[in-house]
Amino acid sequence: MADPEIKSYEPHHESQSAAVTESLPVRLLLMAVAFAFLVIFVLLPLIIVFHEALAKGLGAYTESLSNPDTRSAIRLTLLVAAIAVPLNVVFGISAAWAIAKFEFKGKAFLTTLIDLPFSVSPVISGLVYVLLFGAQGLLGEWLKAHGIQILFAVPGIVLATVFVTFPFVARELIPLMQEQGNGDEEAALSLGANGWQTFWYVTLPNVKWGLLYGVLLCNARSMGEFGAVSVVSGHIRGLTNTMPLHVEILYNEYNAVGAFAVASLLAGLALVTLVLKTLLEMRYGAEIAATRGH
Amino acid sequence: MTIAPAKAGWRFRQPSVIPGFGLTLGFSLAYLTLIILIPLSGLVWRSAALGWTDFFAIATDRRTLNALEISFGAAFIAAAVNVVFGTLVAWVLVRYRFPGRRIVDAMVDLPFALPTAVAGIALTTLYAPNGWIGHLLAPLGIKVAYTPLGIVVALVFIGLPFVVRTVQPIMEEIDKEVEEAAATLGANRFQIITRILFPGLAPAIITGFSLAFARGVGEYGSVIFIAGNLPYKSEIAPLLIVIRLEEYNYPAATAIAALMLLLSFVMLLIVNLAQSWSRKRYG
Numbered sequence: 001m002a003d004p005e006i007k008s009y010e011p012h013h014e015s016q017s018a019a020v021t022e023s024l025p026v027r028l029l030l031m032a033v034a035f036a037f038l039v040i041f042v043l044l045p046l047i048i049v050f051h052e053a054l055a056k057g058l059g060a061y062t063e064s065l066s067n068p069d070t071r072s073a074i075r076l077t078l079l080v081a082a083i084a085v086p087l088n089v090v091f092g093i094s095a096a097w098a099i100a101k102f103e104f105k106g107k108a109f110l111t112t113l114i115d116l117p118f119s120v121s122p123v124i125s126g127l128v129y130v131l132l133f134g135a136q137g138l139l140g141e142w143l144k145a146h147g148i149q150i151l152f153a154v155p156g157i158v159l160a161t162v163f164v165t166f167p168f169v170a171r172e173l174i175p176l177m178q179e180q181g182n183g184d185e186e187a188a189l190s191l192g193a194n195g196w197q198t199f200w201y202v203t204l205p206n207v208k209w210g211l212l213y214g215v216l217l218c219n220a221r222s223m224g225e226f227g228a229v230s231v232v233s234g235h236i237r238g239l240t241n242t243m244p245l246h247v248e249i250l251y252n253e254y255n256a257v258g259a260f261a262v263a264s265l266l267a268g269l270a271l272v273t274l275v276l277k278t279l280l281e282m283r284y285g286a287e288i289a290a291t292r293g294h
Numbered sequence: 295m296t297i298a299p300a301k302a303g304w305r306f307r308q309p310s311v312i313p314g315f316g317l318t319l320g321f322s323l324a325y326l327t328l329i330i331l332i333p334l335s336g337l338v339w340r341s342a343a344l345g346w347t348d349f350f351a352i353a354t355d356r357r358t359l360n361a362l363e364i365s366f367g368a369a370f371i372a373a374a375v376n377v378v379f380g381t382l383v384a385w386v387l388v389r390y391r392f393p394g395r396r397i398v399d400a401m402v403d404l405p406f407a408l409p410t411a412v413a414g415i416a417l418t419t420l421y422a423p424n425g426w427i428g429h430l431l432a433p434l435g436i437k438v439a440y441t442p443l444g445i446v447v448a449l450v451f452i453g454l455p456f457v458v459r460t461v462q463p464i465m466e467e468i469d470k471e472v473e474e475a476a477a478t479l480g481a482n483r484f485q486i487i488t489r490i491l492f493p494g495l496a497p498a499i500i501t502g503f504s505l506a507f508a509r510g511v512g513e514y515g516s517v518i519f520i521a522g523n524l525p526y527k528s529e530i531a532p533l534l535i536v537i538r539l540e541e542y543n544y545p546a547a548t549a550i551a552a553l554m555l556l557l558s559f560v561m562l563l564i565v566n567l568a569q570s571w572s573r574k575r576y577g
Contacts, residue, residue: 021389030385030390031392034383034386035398037383038401042405042454052419094317094321098314098318098319101312102308102310102312102315104308105306105307110323113330116334120512120555121511121531121535123532123533123535124337124535124554124555127548128336128337130544163333189313194313195312195313198312224411226409226515244409247409248519251415263415266408266409266412267408267412270412277407278396282396
């Protein structure tokens, strides 16, 4: 048996012995290099977005944001996220339930397939839909005959967005629900709850913070996706331009203030996402799956 | 004598009292098939329909080869840079205590959260000859924006969190007592780092490298603004796919895409082999 007296003795992080840390000058040097790297590669790009957006004053900034094309790009981005995120939430919950609560053959393979969109270039994610729905595509003739427009229209943009954001919720929920096991659900069922009640009153409250975490990342990516959407959108101003695509158009027209004004909204979204994400990790770190990275 | 347990027949799933297996698995498979599998197999089918000669002609086209070389080369260099600096950042975050550590930690995730197009125009403005960083480098004769170096810069930005977030949790788990033991046995700090710490971190570093590399190969949004996009010189493979699509040259776009997927798959295989080698070597 371990002696409690000995067990309670643990070296503190703050008071490290010289043998297991670097000397002060080395420590300061390493920190300086790390900070310089982060400032140059992460902080400056963020700062310059707001700097350029406000380069000609607040008036020019608000004016470029009230442009009708910009307004419609904002509306489209919100609409696409409002469709794509709930779809992937339903899928994520359903896939996590099947994978985490049951043992079945081919589970590992299914989990790998769910992660597939992360290893595909966004451009290829868009291309596959062009090959399917385009004029020369497999379903192109049929769609044309029935007057259904998918490519260069909202449905195509939604599909491409769903593709690239596909794994976010599922990969957050699967490890979390696996970690939590089936005990709570089995107890609820044995007490007479039906399957739906078990999910709604037992499972969902257990995973709510992990779910929110996944939704947060899924939403950030779906509002910010560029490559996949760019391939399927057709870049029709006021109609099929999302915010990131509008940033590109304005930038290529040498409208720096306009481009950076729209970019500043997206950067603001990124900042809000980061703050919420950090808060979730601080408060509910234990209730969010340990695996992160995307 | 031991009694062997009754042999269970093959079953697709283990019995469970929890309901909803058929519904959730069925829905998940249907959704996965519709959104991911059918479109992706369309790509495979279209490139197979090309025939070997056509595929080979597109694959060995000078412009295709250069684009692939630039994409894979720049992604490799950027991932290597991120291994060095990402590991350093992770080290500073895990081992040192300083005010604002949580903010610095959160900052690492910015490249995940910032839309790639925004990163692209921001980096281009910074590194343009008259930009904040560009004007400092110009007198030294270093051009970043509109050159292949710009591609590397964009991919370093994109790949940073992959390395930090893969290495950081493993670093946190390292048992300090092993380091203390090594120190009491007379190892100096350098020996501890190279003999004790690095072997434990190697698999995570390789994983971080491969994630950053894979992301860099496919990256489009942040690169196209800063690259200059000169054919044969600074044109990345995803951009060439877009260009071929805009020319309605579907076969070429499909072939390049299939080639990229194939090369990424081979890279993944190599990384997995390196992974198991490092486990055997250091594990």
